[in-house]
Structures are given as C-alpha cells and as structure tokens.
Amino acid sequence: MSAKVVIVDYGLGNLSSVARGLERARADFLVSSDASDIEHSSKLILAGVGHFGRAMAALRERGLLGSLETSVLRDRKPVLGICLGMELMARSSEEGNVAGLGWLDAEAVRFNISDRLKHKVPHIAWNRVRVAKNSRLMNGIPDAAEFYFLHSYYLKVADETVTVSESSHETVFPAVVEKNNIFGVQFHPEKSREAGLKVLRNFVELS
C-alpha cells in the first residue's frame, strides 16, 4: 500500500487550500476524482463546500460511493471529513433531506437560533474549541484554541462518545468527532493557523 493521502475531488469547492495545508504538513498526497486512486490510498480527506444534497449526488455521479465505503468501512483507512465533508458522514441532513454516507450515527441539522441579533447564520467566525477528551486528532492542541468556522449546519450526534471537541454558537455543537478510523472537523484546519496545521499533521502522521 502506498503512503498517499487522497483528497477526494468530487467537483464541489475549494480543494486548493486543503492541498496547500497538506503541503505544509509535509504529506504525500494526491487530489483525485478517480475511484482506483481512492482504493489505492492509505488515507482519505473529504472536504468541499456547498449543498449537502448536491455533494451526495456528485459523489454518486462520479461513481465514488463504492470505493469510499470499501476504503472506510472494510479496509478501515483513516478518513478526515472537513466541514461539509464531516456532515456528509452523517445518516442524513436537513439540507436537501437526503441520505448521507451513514458512517456516523448522526444527522446534519441547521442552526436554530433564538437570539438572532447575537447569533447569525452562517456561523463565520474564529471560535474557541473545547477539548472534551483525549483524541488522536487534537493531540497537543491546548484547550480553547481558535479555529476558523464557515458553516450553517452542524452534526447532531446520537452517540455522544464520538464528540471529542466542542464549540458553541448559541448551541454547543461538535467541533471534532472521532470514531475508530473516522474523523471529522467542523472547522477549516487548512485555514486555522498553527493549531489547524497541527490537526492536519496529526492526521497525516496517524499510523
């Protein structure tokens, strides 16, 4: 097996920042929309911005669902979902009302804000992240470090043990989830200064 991290390119959004982040983390990586590259990868990154329903449709149209499932569920390769990529790992989303990848027992839900003067949606902010428990991804990152968020939905998890770090935007939501080989971050590590780089490095160096 090669050492390559594959950033899955399914046509949605901005993968060049993630690629530059991996360069800084000194990763051996490839941006690809090819199912065989996914099958031959050692780790996967699922990023992207935009609409949940469209993202699932794009993965399906490109014929990537099978190779993703094989890599993540059967071969247990580490996979990192970033922002929308994390949300896609849920069973479903309120956005577009469609099924997700179903790797996590969770639903992507929209922020339901009561104080609309103080809390706006999308949540676009540098926000502090509480490290709730030991995790491989957040190893070495101090409590209350700031990360850059840009999202309208978050993961409502059925099994709270997967939440390893939290943040708050009126409501407390999971900032980082971890379940065996499955990792998700709601923030953008590729845009989050040294702390973000550390998260990427932790992922790249996972063995």
Place this chain on the structure above:
Amino acid sequence: MSGRPRLIPVLLMRRGALVKSIRFKRHRYIGDPLNAARIFNDLGVDELICLDIAASAEKRSIPIEFVNRLAEEMTMPFSVGGGITTLEQINHLTRAGVEKVIIGSHAVRDPRFVAMAADEFGSSTISVCIDVKNDWLRGPRVRHSNGRIRSEFKPVQFSRLMQECGAGEIIIQSIDNDGAMTGYDIDLLRSIMAAVDLPVVALGGAGNQSHLVSARRDGNANGLAAGSMFVYHSSARGVLINYPEDKRFLYDMQ
C-alpha cells in the same frame, strides 16, 4: 464560549497598485498589494478582503492571475471582489482558493445574480458588499459602480432582498465615513443587523480600537473591516501596515 468578531483588513486595488481612498475619492498610492497581503498573512489576520475598485467601471473582473498569486501568499482565509458578473468567474475564484467572493455593483443591477450564485456555490461562499451614501434629500441609499451611481434601494430593504436571494454575508460600507477614521456609522450598522439573520461586516470609518469595540458592542457586528486603520500608522496617515497582535479584547465586549 462564543465566537468573537473577525478583524478584517481591506486592500483596495487599482490597476495593480494598492491604494486608499477618502469617501471613495482622493485615492492615494500605498504600495504593492501582494506585498501587503504577505505582511498581513504573517501578522495572522482573521481574514483579508481584497477589492479591485476599478474593475466594475472597466467592465472586467478582478484578474484571476492576481488572485492565484494572492492565494499562494495566503494561509489565512480571504475573499476577493471587483467586477464579478458571471458564475464562471466565481468558479475560477473559488478554485483558486478564495473562501468567499464579494459581489457589489452587479448585486444592485441584477439581484437575481446573487440568487443564482448562492444556488450554485452555496450561501457561505457569497458575500454582498453594500455601499451606502446619505443623500441629503432622500436619506441613505445604496450606490454602485464605486459609488458613482445611486440606486433607489434603501439599505435595509436591499439587505433583506440579499438575504432572500441567499447571500451568506453582508458587508455594509459607509461611503460617507470611508477613510475618515472617525468611527463606523453605527446607526446604519444597527439597522442592518436588526433586519437580517446573516452575519454582517462593518466597513468604513474605523480609525482606532475604540471604534472596533463600539461597532461590536453597540452594533453587534460579526466582522470589523477597515482599510485606513490597518495601512496607516495613525490619523496622521503615515503608511505602516499594522494589525493587533493580541485579539483578546474582542472576546468580552458583548
């Protein structure tokens, strides 16, 4: 635990040069925009905005070659705007690594364009910059084409329209306060904050830290953007790129 407002330097570009205006006029040469971006990136800015202010009048968009070079310099989040009128331009910009694209004049001329863009790229990718000038006869009105053309839109009405179209963020810019360094137009800011559920970035007038605090405390702004304050040393306007190292003062001001 709650988010703090983003502190956002704004770089104005005209024909490849970094400039700064007063009330959208009297443009002064400041330096090289890429060099400034590099310095701001090293200073760890929360976000950077880069606007090509000549693009709209020259019927072109911010040059993609420039944005590609900017993306090479930036590890921090950044957004760009200037003359954006097509979905294809937005596609090129997001592929270059831009977090958000800023639509200005074209949003006023054709609000449906914002709806199309939000539908295609997702709301969180689309910011709308609304330039407002007080008309002594009519009151505040939205302007476009670098402030030269007055529309009939009132700022609150237009902000709501942009929200309906699916914009993800509103940058509310006071033309009257631009470059004055005497503080934001807090009344304008408050009116927009109350009118929409979107994040709102204040722009125009910031000159010192107390103006930032006031726009957050009294105006609830989600983003505090400024040009002069971050490129000038003081109100005497000696050129010196600067940015606060310690941003803790932004946390507990609500």
